[in-house]
Structures are given as structure tokens and as C-alpha cells.
Amino acid sequence: xxxxxxxxxxxxxxxxxxxxxxxxxxxxxxxxxxxxxxxxxxxxxxxxxxxxxxxxxxxxxxxxxxxxxxxxxxxxxxxxxxxxxxxxxxxxxxxxxxxxxxxxxxxxxxxxxxxxxxxxxxxxxxxxxxxxxxxxxxxxxxxxxxxxxxxxxxxxxxxxxxxxxxxxxxxxxxxxxxxxxxxxxxxxxxxxxxxxxxxxxxxxxxxxxxxxxxxxxxxxxxxxxxxxxxxxxxxxxxxxxxxxxxxxxxxxxxxxxxxxxxxxxxxxxxxxxxxxxxxxxxxxxxxxxxxxxxxxxxxxxxxxxxxxxxx
DNA sequence: AGCACA
Numbered sequence: 379x380x381x382x383x384x385x386x387x388x389x390x391x392x393x394x395x396x397x398x399x400x401x402x403x404x405x406x407x408x409x410x411x412x413x414x415x416x417x418x419x420x421x422x423x424x425x426x427x428x429x430x431x432x433x434x435x436x437x438x439x440x441x442x443x444x445x446x447x448x449x450x451x452x453x454x455x456x457x458x459x460x461x462x463x464x465x466x467x468x469x470x471x472x473x474x475x476x477x478x479x480x481x482x483x484x485x486x487x488x489x490x491x492x493x494x495x496x497x498x499x500x501x502x503x504x505x506x507x508x509x510x511x512x513x514x515x516x517x518x519x520x521x522x523x524x525x526x527x528x529x530x531x532x533x534x535x536x537x538x539x540x541x542x543x544x545x546x547x548x549x550x551x552x553x554x555x556x557x558x559x560x561x562x563x564x565x566x567x568x569x570x571x572x573x574x575x576x577x578x579x580x581x582x583x584x585x586x587x588x589x590x591x592x593x594x595x596x597x598x599x600x601x602x603x604x605x606x607x608x609x610x611x612x613x614x615x616x617x618x619x620x621x622x623x624x625x626x627x628x629x630x631x632x633x634x635x636x637x638x639x640x641x642x643x644x645x646x647x648x649x650x651x652x653x654x655x656x657x658x659x660x661x662x663x664x665x666x667x668x669x670x671x672x673x674x675x676x677x678x679x680x681x682x683x684x685x686x687x688x689x
Numbered sequence: 690a691g692c693a694c695a
Contacts, residue, residue, distance in 0.1 A: 448691050475693060483691065515690075524695050556694085 441491040443468075444519040445498055450474075450482040451512045459484045460557035462501060468493025472557050473523060487523045494518065504658035513659065599677040601650045603630075605657055606678040607643040611667035618665060619643050626659060628652020644678060653677070 447459065456474040463469050468489035476482040488494035495518075502516040607619065616634035623632050623645050630646040647653040657675045664672040 444692090446692050473694070481691070483693085485693070517690095517692090520692050523693075 440522070442518045442522060443488045443491045443494045444522045445486040445488070445494055446517045446519040447484040447486060447501075448481065448515040448517075449506065449513050450476075450484060451507050451510045452476065452480040452482055454482045454484070454506070456484075456557050458506075459486065462486075462506075463497055466493065466497040466500070469497070471523070471525075474557075485519055485523050487525070491518075499654055501658065503655040504661070505663075508663075599679055601654055602677050603647045603649050603653045604678050605645040605647070605653050606676045607645060607673055608640070608676070609668055609671060609674040610641040610643065611665070611669050612641065614641050614665065614667035616643070618667060619645075622660065622663065622665065623656065626652065626656035629656070 445463075450459070454474060454476060456472065459472045459474050463472055463486045466488070470487040470489055472484055472486040474482060474484040486494075486497065488497060498516050498518065501514055504514050506512040506514050610619075614634075614636075616632065616636075619634060620632050623629055626647070628648040628651070630648055632643055632645045634641060634643040636642075645653070645656070647656060657677075660673065661675045662672040664670075
């Protein structure tokens with residue numbers, strides 16, 4: 379099939395990166411559907427686009443920094459994968475392999491392993507398509523994506539001198555699409571002259587963000603085994619929430635608080651992995667009783683989790 | 690669990 383080319387709109391404006399976050403309170407899941415909040419151009423399943431970044435920012439080491447993303451629906455688009463990862467610190471590029479089957483998979487390259495791991499834990503288990511019931515399974519890839527012109531210590535087993543990047547002629551073999559996102563302004567295409575908004579220096583914790591990828595890292599509260607649930611409707615019942623959250627691995631208990639003001643809930647999980655997975659899975663899920671954007675999940679403020687953790 | 694591209 380013929381490849382077509384899609385340029386994310388914000389790449390055409392030098393002032394439009396980083397892309398504006400969704401409006402406050404807006405779930406990136408778009409209510410009941412996919413996470414993307416950019417205007418959806420009518421892109422066919424297979425298209426390709428390169429965005430160069432000054433690749434000197436690539437990591438010094440040859441540690442795995444590529445994510446393998448499974449669980450994508452067969453009609454997933456490279457744009458969607460790109461939109462999923464682009465706001466994570468250290469994002470470099472992504473590549474979608476859309477087979478004919480109903481299961482596509484993708485790779486996302488990061489500048490270093492901590493960045494990759496942060497994006498991993500933030501996206502693993504998240505619902506990519508509610509209607510198709512697609513849940514992402516994200517893992518470190520078995521190997522890093524080949525990047526032209528960057529040798530780790532492993533030289534490619536073949537001679538590759540293809541420096542001529544044909545702006546339209548990628549392998550018409552179809553199924554692959556690359557999206558590169560530039561972070562540093564020295565792109566040879568120089569489409570993007572934006573401030574270096576992303577900080578690459580948050581290596582202290584694998585799951586912290588310097589920049590808010592909106593729903594992925596709500597607030598700055600540190601990950602913990604308890605989740606805080608908000609945006610519940612006035613009619614929301616505790617049992618309804620229990621029904622929802624008990625489907626998550628590691629669920630321990632849920633306590634609702636509807637005495638004062640808007641109802642909220644606290645959900646305990648057996649560990650941070652479980653709570654994080656639940657957060658990603660259920661973020662923005664629309665309950666009968668939760669208006670509009672669906673439930674909002676956060677790690678609680680520290681003051682709220684002292685007691686749950688002690689007992 | 691499923692890992693390509695050159």
C-alpha cells in the first residue's frame with residue numbers, strides 16, 4: 379500500500395512546541411475514547427514521517443532505552459503512538475509496526491533508560507482503546523532501535539551508507555511508520571526552533587517527571603500504593619467503585635468519602651506497581667455516576683497516605 | 690506474550 383505522510387500540526391510552527399496540554403481537567407483519553415487530543419487528520423494506517431532531532435543528545439551508553447509496546451489495535455496509527463509518548467522527557471522517536479493482524483506493536487526510543495522506564499511505568503497497562511478494550515503492554519525492547527549514524531559499540535552487521543534520507547521514499551513495504559520528535563533545535567530540517575522544554579536531568583527516580591504529561595503523572599505526588607479518586611458524581615456509590623477497582627491486580631480495599639463536599643475515594647493496593655497500573659488502566663474511565671471526563675486518579679497527597687501505610 | 694528497522 380502506498381505510504382502517506384503526516385506532519386503533526388505543531389511541528390510546523392516554531393512556537394508551538396511543547397504542544398499545549400489539554401485543557402485543565404481534560405482526560406487525555408478523550409472521555410470515552412482514545413487518548414489523543416490532537417485534531418485527528420485522516421491518515422491512513424501506514425504513513426511515515428521523519429523528524430530529525432539533533433542527535434547529539436543521544437545517550438552515552440548502550441543501555442536499553444527502547445520500549446516495546448504491544449496491545450495496540452490493528453488500526454493504531456503512528457500518530458497515536460507518537461502522541462502517547464511525545465511528552466515524556468527524553469522521548470526521541472517511535473516506530474509502529476502495523477501488521478495485518480489485529481495486534482499491532484510499536485517501539486519508542488528514549489534518550490536514556492531512566493526516561494524509558496518512566497514512560498514505561500506510566501503507559502503500561504493503560505487503556506488505549508476503550509471500545510476495542512485494548513490495554514497496552516509496555517516493556518523494554520529486546521534491543522534498541524537502530525538509529526542511523528549512531529553506533530553504540532555494536533556495529534551494524536552490514537555496511538550502511540544510506541545517509542540520503544529520501545523525504546518521501548521510505549520502504550514502501552508498508553507496515554512501518556517512524557515518528558521522530560525533535561528535542562534540541564539543531565535539526566537539519568529546522569522545522570522546529572523551540573525552547574528546550576524538556577529536562578533530561580531527572581534521573582533520580584525512574585518514575586518522576588519534570589514536565590507534566592497531563593494525565594500520566596497527575597500532580598507531583600510521589601507514587602504510592604494508594605490512589606486518590608476524584609471527579610465522582612454525587613450519586614456515585616462506594617460499591618460501584620469497588621466493582622471497578624477490584625478488577626485491578628493487587629487491589630486491597632477502597633474507602634469512599636462522601637460526607638463533605640464532592641465525593642472522593644482512596645484505593646489501597648498491595649504495592650506501587652499495582653496502584654500505578656490501576657491508575658493507568660482506569661484513568662478517565664467514565665462511570666455512570668461520574669460526569670463528563672470520567673474519574674480522575676492521582677497519587678494522594680502525602681498527608682493522606684500516612685495512615686493507610688501504617689496499618 | 691507478542692520485539693523491527695537496517
